[in-house]
Amino acid sequence: MKKLIPQFGEARLQSRGDAFTTLARSIVGQQISVKAAQSVWDRFAAAAGGLSTRLSPGAVLKLDAPVLRGAGLSARKTEYLADLARHFEAGTVHVKLWQQMDDEAIIEELVAIRGIGRWTAEMFLIFHLMRPNVxxxxxxxxxxxxxxxxxxxxxxxxxxxxxxxxxxxxxxxxxxxxxxxxxxxxxxxx
Known part of the structure; x- marks a missing residue:
């Protein structure tokens, strides 16, 4: 660390977006290149009306499978995004309590969503919630x-x-x- 920190000292971790959008982006980007993920994300977000505003779970739930498939999403990712949206709509993820919850409790909530495994949950803790010790x-x-x-x-x-x-x-x-x-x-x- 003593050698690495001076090389990258000015750069910083920064959180961006809301929790739902961040998790949806992680699902869209699974197992494809960064460039392909951005292209699919742009089409998906446009279909959900989220290019200029936050992506909402309700808007995602209103989209039917052919529209999502037309944006370039696989059948599996379409299912994952719908499950993510259902969890947020139903309140089974406790977004407002996350700041008080420990990392493992948040991971447990997130891995209950189809398409989100431990690695994705840990990336969420690091990049969205800015947890320092993951x-x-x-x-x-x-x-x-x-x-x-x-x-x-x-x-x-x-x-x-x-x-x-x-x-x-x-x-x-x-x-x-x-x-x-x-x-x-x-x-x-x-």
């Missing part, structure tokens, strides 16, 4: 960065990554961000 050991970039910066490029297990991450507490999210920057100096927004 160590996403399932993140391939983090593992690769720890390997390169701490183990001379030798493969690293999740247990070894956790051990390295212990020294970063209570700012594991920040350290993770610097590790990512060591691999790619351009930050990714979620």
């Amino acid at each position: 160590l996403p050991v399932d993140d391939l970039g983090l593992i690769k960065g720890i390997s390169q910066n701490y183990f001379s490029g030798e493969p690293v297990s999740r247990a070894e990554a956790r051990e390295v991450g212990e020294a970063w507490a209570p700012f594991r999210s920040v350290a993770t961000w610097y590790i990512w920057r060591s691999l790619d100096p351009l930050p990714v927004d979620y």
Whole structure:
């Protein structure tokens, strides 16, 4: 960290968007390139009336599957976005309580939504809720960065990554961000 922080000292993590839009973007972007994800997102958001305003769960629920498919979404992602919208509409995610909830409780709420796994929930904690102490050991970039910066490029297990991450507490999210920057100096927004 002593070597990495001065290289990227001016850049900062920044939250953007509302919770629903952030999670919807993460679903749209799963398993496709950043460029393709932006193209699909733009068509999806336009169909939902969300290009100039926040994307609303109600607007997503009003869209039928053919419209969503026409925006470039797979059948599975269409189901995931509908489930996300239903959870927000029904209030089964406690957005207003998240600031008081611990990370694991939020992760538990989010992984109950189809299409959101632990990694996505952890990215949400880091990039949206700005939680300072998240160590996403399932993140391939983090593992690769720890390997390169701490183990001379030798493969690293999740247990070894956790051990390295212990020294970063209570700012594991920040350290993770610097590790990512060591691999790619351009930050990714979620």
